[in-house]
Amino acid sequence: MKQSEMLLPTLREVPADAEIKSHQLLMRAGYIRQIASGIYSYLPLGRKVLRKVEEIVREEMDKAGAHEMLMAAMQPAELWKETGRWNTFGPELMRLHDRHDREFALGATHEEVITSIIRDEVNSYKKLPLTVYQIQSKFRDEKRPRFGLLRGREFLMKDAYSFHESYECLDGTYQKMFDAYSNIFRRCGLNFRAVVADSGAMGGKDTHEFMVLSEVGEDTIAYSDTSSYAANIEMAPVITTYEKSDESLKELDKVSTPDQKTMKQVADFLGHELQEGIKAILFKVDEAFVMVLTRGDHEVNDVKLKNLFDAGYIDLATEEDTRRLLGTGFGSLGPIGVSDEVEVVADFAVEALVNASCGANEEGYHYTNVNPGRDFEVSKYADLRFIEEGDPSPDGEGTIKFARGIEVGHVFKLGKFYTDKMNASFLNDQGKATTMLMGCYGIGVSRTLASIVEQYHDDNGITWPANVAPFQVHLLSLNPKKEEQLQLADQLYSQLQEAGIEVLYDDRKERAGVKFADSDLIGIPLRITVGKQAGEGVVEFKVRASGEQSDIESGQVITKIREMLS
Amino acid sequence: MKQSEMLLPTLREVPADAEIKSHQLLMRAGYIRQIASGIYSYLPLGRKVLRKVEEIVREEMDKAGAHEMLMAAMQPAELWKETGRWNTFGPELMRLHDRHDREFALGATHEEVITSIIRDEVNSYKKLPLTVYQIQSKFRDEKRPRFGLLRGREFLMKDAYSFHESYECLDGTYQKMFDAYSNIFRRCGLNFRAVVADSGAMGGKDTHEFMVLSEVGEDTIAYSDTSSYAANIEMAPVITTYEKSDESLKELDKVSTPDQKTMKQVADFLGHELQEGIKAILFKVDEAFVMVLTRGDHEVNDVKLKNLFDAGYIDLATEEDTRRLLGTGFGSLGPIGVSDEVEVVADFAVEALVNASCGANEEGYHYTNVNPGRDFEVSKYADLRFIEEGDPSPDGEGTIKFARGIEVGHVFKLGKFYTDKMNASFLNDQGKATTMLMGCYGIGVSRTLASIVEQYHDDNGITWPANVAPFQVHLLSLNPKKEEQLQLADQLYSQLQEAGIEVLYDDRKERAGVKFADSDLIGIPLRITVGKQAGEGVVEFKVRASGEQSDIESGQVITKIREMLS
Known part of the structure; x- marks a missing residue:
């Protein structure tokens, strides 16, 4: 894609209200723009990354046997009244009236909608289990929207729902979703932990949060330095054995x-x-x-x-x-x-x-x-105390460390919480009406994007992992006025496109310094610079994250890129 | 995909409120469900078709040089007040307040939002022209939602916007978009016409509507029976030459x-x-x-x-x-x-x-x-009369016929209508502040889906064209209790999946009659039935649209499918 034709406005200054790195860099590098507090537009670069994350989510959901659907954002108030959440959800639920004065909620989540569909359409054990998901904008009127995409009021979410005849079956799907989530965040390049969480008022014994490790996270995680164990700090048991000193007892x-x-x-x-x-x-x-x-x-x-x-x-x-x-x-x-x-x-x-x-x-x-x-x-x-850094990990492997985490995913065994209230029942194999069991599984897609930036940046900008980068290669022509540079850059651009490599071509009439600074800011993994050595057919090859750079023959470019990306 | 694991509820009866075929069939075949008047959920089959149409739109937009972005549905009222549309749009614009009592519109269209972004980010002729698009749910509170997906209140739309320095440039992009739209609707298999339309109050000389020919359409189109000429009936000039009889004049x-x-x-x-x-x-x-x-x-x-x-x-x-x-x-x-x-x-x-x-x-x-x-x-x-059927076509080729049309797309030269009101200007190459010119280009994605069904159905159900079908092949095992049928069907299912052919596998424990009826209703282009001849390795091959059917060796299935799809 030619940069000159793209809406890609970069900023040299840090926007005043952007407190954290992902917010600053996504604004500065032209990925997003704010339209109102906590409400953002994704410019072309931002949309590209969002679609990369979406596709990873979609592939892993499909692989886990979930089926994509798409529910409406407008939800009749009646459904929310059935579960009582019309009152309990509070001001975070955005509400509106239609022209006939009927009340609607703007989808903050879709438990009510999917349960109403399932109770109408699924009436026999033969049609269970069933897992569906969607990727869609959600609306929550946060009291204090902040941190850019981390806590917004309109955000992209993947939400999945499963329905079951038995707890064994729910357990099985929960595990599949757990594994799919691990794959998703791994493929996004994230350093994350699946954290045992408190099930709170929802009942049901199992729930895990997927936390991206980050200083700007709002939760504290206790995790093992060697195993995969991690829990929300309040959930972590202490298994320390305390040795009693053999000092003789003195008088009180x-x-x-x-x-x-x-x-x-x-x-x-x-x-x-x-x-x-x-x-x-x-x-x-x-x-x-x-x-x-x-x-x-x-x-x-x-x-x-x-x-x-x-x-x-x-x-x-x-x-x-x-x-x-x-x-x-x-x-x-x-x-x-x-x-x-x-x-x-x-x-x-x-x-x-x-x-x-x-x-x-x-x-x-x-x-x-x-x-x-x-x-x-x-x-x-x-065991009555909070776990501390240095304590042995509850799974017996390694030592506990603390970290701050950004919650990017949540898997939850809801049990009958919604299906009871909404009368979602089916006839079991004995012909007896039975309430369905339910699980729900969410991923903050736009929040995942911001979390990646929190983990992948340096002083000069973003350093995207290749899987989610908007492009694989940034091709710069330093001085397009020089015929040999223009020609070589154009030629490389064609070759890269033909080779199916995603390439952003900076063909703008800007100074070299501007191009380099923008390129670092945008953070595409590999950079090819066509400059003074164009006449000899030599270009500069640079790896954004490591800074490693070398001069290579233009004929080697595609081989070198393929090697780096594989 | 295994049908037994899918949310795919079919109905034998026509839903009482479904007046037209696309609404009836999409409901009956388990593609959509209504949640409120004019508001639908897409079940997994519906989502699949929607994604097929989306991908066609996306590919053609990208090819035409438009860049995808994603704007928010929540739009601050202030923007709509700048153009006056907060008042003029009327009750179709859905409105709401946030917890701080600020007014918002739910995106019915995004001219205001994109123009505000462009005026902030684009200030020089060097950054023009620019074309962006998005695919996103839109909200319009129709007075009388009806015809299922044809006139809903929440619907999926592709909207594109272009910005230009000169009318020549706008003309060029308009033509590119026009061509892209033609490609999109052709690839969707639609019988459509690009129709000269009235530019109404918007000013600007050019606007075309893309109309799918259908009896249930709400517009009348005058089109040539031999050329591509078509116009909204009120726009079609009459070029008839009237011959004067040589009868002698009688006395008044x-x-x-x-x-x-x-x-x-x-x-x-x-x-x-x-x-x-x-x-x-x-x-x-x-x-x-x-x-x-x-x-x-x-x-x-x-x-x-x-x-x-x-x-x-x-x-x-x-x-x-x-x-x-x-x-x-x-x-x-x-x-x-x-x-x-x-x-x-x-x-x-x-x-x-x-x-x-x-x-x-x-x-x-x-x-x-x-x-x-x-x-x-x-x-x-x-020329002061309406054109009539039988008149010569205004382009000189063929004869005019009338048809009813469903508007699925609209391309529009907006000129300075929005950019003037919102002060979207740039510095031209003389350094002079100049108002941008603008074009907008919409496609009703969900309406396109319904239009395809209007053109592709018979008495038994939908007959999808392959490009947009939810699956390419419907594999039926008639009696999975018989070991040889189950085995052969399972084997074919694996082979088809490995061959990268999209296959829906009806593995349900249902009677053969139910499976055949559901298969016709759902409308997947090709059907493979594993039945009584499974022992001899013979299956039935059927083309849904033509009804053509034959027995073939199971080893021939993939070759035959590839032949039919190419």
Whole structure:
């Protein structure tokens, strides 16, 4: 494609409102333009990359046995009222009226629509299972759209839905989708993790988020440095075994610790390490009060605490409750001499402590030489803390590291959440009406594009991986006014096109410096520059990402490109 | 693809609200489902055909030098206010508010958006010309959505926009687009005409509609039975040369014609042919009154009358004006003895009349043996009537026929209509700010799909042309319970897939009758049936459109298919 004929406006300045690299570079390199807050147009380069990602998604979905369809963006409010989401979805759901004053939602997601189609058309176990998907613009009225394509209000999404007779069948499709997602993000060149996620209010036991590792991500991932294990930080179990020191037990002592508020201050005052202190926090778990003990350097994971008690509700106890039950405020709590009204539980790490310190339930005093079992009782030891960097990975392989992640995909076993509410049932092989089981599987296509840029850029611009690059080769003619340069560049352009290589030809009447800067910014993987040596049939070959460059004979260009791309 | 795994619900009954064949068949054969009035989901088969049409459009657009982009559906109201269309577009434009109460339109078309992008990004003649397109869902709140995909409220459209420095350049791109459109509709297998259309309020001299010939179309086309000439009926010039009879002129006579109201009644009463009468109608053209004469069997074309006087306004004169100026009502008008206040013009056909009849401007009386030139004067003879079937084609080749047409495409020279209002200017090679010229080019992609069905069906279902068929081959295994049938069908399915032939495999546990009926309904071009002769390695080969069928060796299947498809 000739650059002179293309809408490809580059910017030298960083747009004022673009905080992150993908937003800055996609704007500067002429891939996108904003039309309203969180709403973008894809210029020709952007559309090309989007289509590359789309095609990868489509191929992997087809391979996984999903069938493409296309649902409408306009959705009658009645459907959303059936599941209750017309009210619960909140202001993120964009709503409008037609000329006859009927209410519609603009598709933020399509569970209601697909379930209504399936309940009308599928009535027998013979027609199950079934997986469909679509690639389509979605609408969500984000309160604070930001980060360019990462959090927009109109964005391209792939959403898939599966329907099943049994949980075994749902499990099978879930795994197929999981594998397809892994293929998709791998083919996009992304460094990502499939992360165990919290199923929240949706029920169903399994859900994974696919996270692209990036500093600008809004989630924290705990992942293994050697295996594929990764989880949202709140979901990761701690499997550390704590060794108890063989130090002899000293006599319990109560000491004055005036004005020492934090665990750190107390440890310093008493002259021991932070991890030799016992941290005590009082929680209200449903109607009961529970004191939770962790080591001084650890943090309570409230999701784990909630699961331990299988509780519906959990929160910190109020200062008032704390004083009533323990006779002191937050700063001096400890497990010694606690009334029967308060159950004491502790993280496994506490069990291994010897001659530790803890609050004395008396303002300005702590105990030292505290020993669990001897000085206080615990009703349960359990895994109650957040995992930390350096902990062993829960799968037994490697060590945990933290990373920030951008959620680009989500697979979810919905179970009967929608099919129950919308009466999507079928006759099973016994002729009995049975509610279908459902799974849903989303990919943010435009967000994936931006995530790739977050991982593939340098100071000069984007460095696309070949699979998703808008073109494979950027052909520059430095001075088209010189006949031999023009001729050689034109000739190479024809040859590359004939060879089926995607080539952008910078044939513009611009200075060489402008052409080089634009080329780096746009980030096409390979660059061929026709310059002063055109007369001798020599061109410059450059790999964008590595910067590696060399002079080659123009007759070698296609062979060299094929070699690099394979 | 295995039919048992697909969402492909067929219906035996015609849906009650489906008036036309494409709507009925696309519903019955499981291509689409309605979710609200004028809003459809494309099931997997429908999506496949839509993608085939999309790909044809995309290839031809790319070939014509247009670059694909993707604009947002959500459009800020401010842009529509710049061109005034926020008010003039009316209730067809769907509107909504975001959570901050800002107004948006849902894209019915994208002239405003693309013009705003171009004015921001293109400032020099060096960056012109430029043609971009997108394929995207559009929204129009039709008052009466009907005919399935032909007139919906959310539909898939390809819209292209070009920007130019000069009219010559716009003309060139217009021609390229015209040619691309011809290729697209030809590749879709459509019997269509590019029709000269009225440019209406948009200004600019050239506009063509691409019309698919169909009885259910809402427009009338006048086309040549031998050449490619076609025009919207109101745009077609009449080139008939009328021969004057050499009958000798008789003496003018005034006769009583009591109670004879219509031209036909008068002709019968006077004992002559309808075409021997002169029809006179009084028009108000801007501020003047004009009597228009045509032959009794012809109809005045008001577009031609308007153009003759280059008028801004044209309408029939009121009964009151008619009585005041001519002394009589509508039924007895004629050109003889008309006052100077009324200009008389006539269609060319009138000039050739000899011894004709006309109204006497007196209730219940007509003149006979009227001869133009002798009995009345005419200020201008011109082409003032609608063309009729049997007239010579305006391009001199063949004879005019009428047809009904479905508008599937439209190419339009917009000139400065939008660029003026939105200040889209550039610096020309003299450094002078100049308003850009613009063209726009639309194709109704989903409407094209439905139009194909209107032209390709029979009593049993759809008969897709191969280029746009969802699959090339429908493979039926009649009784998969019989081992030899199952085995041969499975084997053929694998072979066809390996050969890269798109195949739908009906592996369902259904009766043979159901499979045959569904296959005819769905309309895949070629059918391979594995039945009773499977043991001998013989299958039935059938061409859906012609019904032609034969038994062939299973080893011949791929060769035979390749032969038929090429």
